[in-house]
Amino acid sequence: MDEKSKKNRILGVISLGLSIWITYLSLNLKATGYEGDPGPSMFPLIGAVILAACGIAMIVAPGKKEGTFLTKEQWKAGGKMFCMYLLLALLLYLFGFLGAVPVMLFIITYMLSGLSLSDKTPKQRLITSLIFGIVGGIVLYLLYVKVLDAKMPEGIILKMLSK
Amino acid sequence: MSLMDFFVNALKEICTPQGILFVIGGTLAGMILGAIPGLGSSTLMVILLPISYKLDAAMAMALFISITIGGMSGGCIGSILLGIPGTSSSLVTVFDGYEFTKQGQPSRALSAAVVANFLGNVPSIILAIVACRAVGTWAVKLGPWEYAALCFCAVLMVVGLSKGNMVKSMIGVGIAIFMASVGEDPINASGRFLFFNRLEFLDGFNIISVMLGLFAAKIILLEYARQDKQNNQLDVKVEGFRFPLADFLKNKWLILRSWITGAFIGFLPGLGGPVASVMAYSNEKMLAKDKSKWGHGEIGGVFACETANNAAIGGALIPLLALGIPGDAAAVQFIAALNIQGINVGPMFMREQPGIVYMIFTGALLSGIIVFAFQTLGMKTFPAILKIPYHFLYSSVILLAFIGAYMSTNSFFGLLVAIFCCVLGIVFDYFQIPSLPFLMAYILSPMLELNIRRGLNYSPNGIAEFFRRPLSCTFIVAGIAVLIYGFVSPVIKRKLQKNKEAK
Numbered sequence: 001m002d003e004k005s006k007k008n009r010i011l012g013v014i015s016l017g018l019s020i021w022i023t024y025l026s027l028n029l030k031a032t033g034y035e036g037d038p039g040p041s042m043f044p045l046i047g048a049v050i051l052a053a054c055g056i057a058m059i060v061a062p063g064k065k066e067g068t069f070l071t072k073e074q075w076k077a078g079g080k081m082f083c084m085y086l087l088l089a090l091l092l093y094l095f096g097f098l099g100a101v102p103v104m105l106f107i108i109t110y111m112l113s114g115l116s117l118s119d120k121t122p123k124q125r126l127i128t129s130l131i132f133g134i135v136g137g138i139v140l141y142l143l144y145v146k147v148l149d150a151k152m153p154e155g156i157i158l159k160m161l162s163k
Numbered sequence: 164m165s166l167m168d169f170f171v172n173a174l175k176e177i178c179t180p181q182g183i184l185f186v187i188g189g190t191l192a193g194m195i196l197g198a199i200p201g202l203g204s205s206t207l208m209v210i211l212l213p214i215s216y217k218l219d220a221a222m223a224m225a226l227f228i229s230i231t232i233g234g235m236s237g238g239c240i241g242s243i244l245l246g247i248p249g250t251s252s253s254l255v256t257v258f259d260g261y262e263f264t265k266q267g268q269p270s271r272a273l274s275a276a277v278v279a280n281f282l283g284n285v286p287s288i289i290l291a292i293v294a295c296r297a298v299g300t301w302a303v304k305l306g307p308w309e310y311a312a313l314c315f316c317a318v319l320m321v322v323g324l325s326k327g328n329m330v331k332s333m334i335g336v337g338i339a340i341f342m343a344s345v346g347e348d349p350i351n352a353s354g355r356f357l358f359f360n361r362l363e364f365l366d367g368f369n370i371i372s373v374m375l376g377l378f379a380a381k382i383i384l385l386e387y388a389r390q391d392k393q394n395n396q397l398d399v400k401v402e403g404f405r406f407p408l409a410d411f412l413k414n415k416w417l418i419l420r421s422w423i424t425g426a427f428i429g430f431l432p433g434l435g436g437p438v439a440s441v442m443a444y445s446n447e448k449m450l451a452k453d454k455s456k457w458g459h460g461e462i463g464g465v466f467a468c469e470t471a472n473n474a475a476i477g478g479a480l481i482p483l484l485a486l487g488i489p490g491d492a493a494a495v496q497f498i499a500a501l502n503i504q505g506i507n508v509g510p511m512f513m514r515e516q517p518g519i520v521y522m523i524f525t526g527a528l529l530s531g532i533i534v535f536a537f538q539t540l541g542m543k544t545f546p547a548i549l550k551i552p553y554h555f556l557y558s559s560v561i562l563l564a565f566i567g568a569y570m571s572t573n574s575f576f577g578l579l580v581a582i583f584c585c586v587l588g589i590v591f592d593y594f595q596i597p598s599l600p601f602l603m604a605y606i607l608s609p610m611l612e613l614n615i616r617r618g619l620n621y622s623p624n625g626i627a628e629f630f631r632r633p634l635s636c637t638f639i640v641a642g643i644a645v646l647i648y649g650f651v652s653p654v655i656k657r658k659l660q661k662n663k664e665a666k
Contacts, residue, residue, distance in 0.1 A: 007593075007594065008594070011331070011334070011596075015334050015337070018337075018338070018341075022341050025356060029355060030353070032350055032351045032353075034350065034351070036619050036620045036621075036622075036623075036625065037616055037619065037620050038616065038619060040344075040350075040351075040355050042612075042615075042616070043340060043344050043608070043611075043615075043616075044340065044341055044344040044356075046340060047336075047337045047338070047340030047341040048341070050334075050337035051337035051341075054330045054331075054333045054337065055334075057330045058330060058331075058334075063328065069593050070385075070389070074389055074390070075388065077387055077388045078385065078589070080387075081384045081387045081388065084561075085380060085384070085561070085582055085585065086582070088561070088562075089575070089578050089582060092565070092569065092575075092578070093575060097566070101562060101566075104561075104562065105559070108557075108558040108561055108562070109554050109555060109558040110554075111387070112387065112553060112557050113554040115387070115554070116552050116554045117552065117554060129554070132555055136555075136559060136562075140562065140563075140566070144214075144566060144570075148214055149217075150214070150570055151573055152566070152569070153569060
């Protein structure tokens with residue numbers, strides 16, 4: 001079995017599994033009791049049927065091999081960026097908007113500057129990113145909190161400290 | 164109120180400092196992001212969605228349509244100067260446009276593209292104004308049966324006409340239907356699929372968080388993973404705009420044909436600019452007397468692509484505004500922006516919200532003129548646009564996306580949904596599941612379910628009523644026919660090819 005057909009068969013199995021799970025969940029939903037109404041389970045069941053049919057089709061006729069999606073190194077780099085997303089969410093939760101935004105703006109800018117400022121030294125990139133993190137953080141704070149009057153996460157740690 | 168009154172009112176609103184800022188700023192920002200390969204104007208629209216609730220609905224729409232027009236017009240800059248399309252709609256522009264840059268004539272291709280952008284979008288908006296009035300008058304007569312059938316047809320058309328594996332597109336639709344089912348039941352408002360008994364699921368997965376994850380977060384993650392945003396060493400000198408009169412006169416019929424193709428393709432759900440430009444380019448290449456020049460610096464190739472993808476904007480506005488059916492990803496964002504304002508887009512939209520509809524038209528026309536003015540006067544600055552440092556732009560987009568995801572629900576649930584959808588987007592890309600059918604099905608699912616169930620409740624004939632009504636039956640049959648065509652046509656093409664090779 002070549003790479004593509006294996007990948008598509010896996011997709012087929014996932015679709016089928018998802019379909020069974022949706023069917024199980026849908027059948028446990030209570031009917032509305034209105035005359036003629038098929039109830040809340042009808043629509044998700046349509047989704048389950050589509051997934052089941054497509055899953056079977058993928059398993060039976062998986063198709064031909066195509067190019068690689070990402071190399072091992074690229075997966076690692078993508079994973080690093082995903083970790084940054086998780087860290088951003090965590091910092092927002094713990095330290096709120098004020099604590100998380102400048103720090104993460106600095107970290108992510110520095111990470112990305114390795115690509116677009118490859119001709120600069122790490123120290124130059126660090127300073128540029130630091131300035132951007134601080135200035136950008138202040139600008140975003142003013143924009144969202146002062147101009148738009150939006151409610152931003154306060155952070156549980158900062159909240160506790162302020163008490 | 165007459166048509167003129169609506170336009171005058173919209174113009175009055177736009178001619179305020181805020182309106183001018185939105186239309187000009189939106190157009191320029193869209194053009195810049197449209198020019199930069201990778202991001203596209205849709206990313207800007209997605210990150211602006213959460214803050215659009217602070218704006219007046221009509222003004223928000225003027226801003227969004229300006230970004231759309233600017234983005235579509237800016238896409239050609241990257242295609243011509245870098246050989247990398249700024250947006251997928253300008254992919255085919257690379258074939259001939261970049262050849263001119265290699266031959267030292269970037270200004271000729273850019274001038275042709277600028278004229279094509281204008282000739283593509285402004286007349287298509289005028290077509291949309293005329294067509295929307297006609298379709299809107301007819302659309303108010305649709306009952307739940309017809310509307311459900313129309314949504315059904317639109318989703319199947321996206322699947323049937325989209326490129327790639329159709330079974331995979333249907334998997335995207337299945338997942339969208341399930342995800343859209345999470346939350347309140349549309350008939351009796353009871354909770355459905357409240358995982359871990361969390362009440363956050365009662366509001367479902369917010370469309371803004373879904374799009375922020377699926378577009379902004381995923382795009383930047385993959386761009387970083389592929390490490391293809393190296394420092395741009397673009398060294399092209401662009402002269403000022405010169406009206407390409409000789410090229411224009413030589414290609415006037417090509418432009419007209421491409422415009423018709425673009426407007427028609429734009430009207431069909433799920434196709435939009437990318438397919439319009441490919442279709443127009445293929446048609447014109449097929450009709451050309453000397454095909455050998457195409458792909459090696461034929462100015463007609465630039466005219467065809469850029470006229471068609473811009474004409475698709477007006478075409479896509481017709482089903483969006485008259486029926487509430489999105490034609491492409493940008494139209495989905497329009498619906499999301501209107502939903503934030505508490506406005507439901509559907510067959511009654513034209514009648515209930517004429518102010519917003521005409522603000523979109525007026526904003527689009529003005530934006531088309533602004534982009535033409537800027538591109539003719541500021542052509543020399545195009546290379547500078549492509550040198551904008553990615554690290555500042557991308558890190559800001561990530562932060563704005565996550566803040567926006569939080570704002571969309573005012574809780575961390577929105578943020579978690581965005582992260583989940585980022586993973587979902589990567590899974591989609593890994594398995595080559597196209598995002599557009601998923602997105603279309605996700606946005607249309609609530610309307611589809613509500614109207615199917617209303618149709619079943621209102622009629623004693625049950626499901627048969629959908630087939631007894633001529634219009635509803637036509638939509639269902641058309642949708643299924645397009646889907647079958649999508650499955651069968653590649654098989655027939657392969658067989659014909661084999662027969663040809665055998666001969």
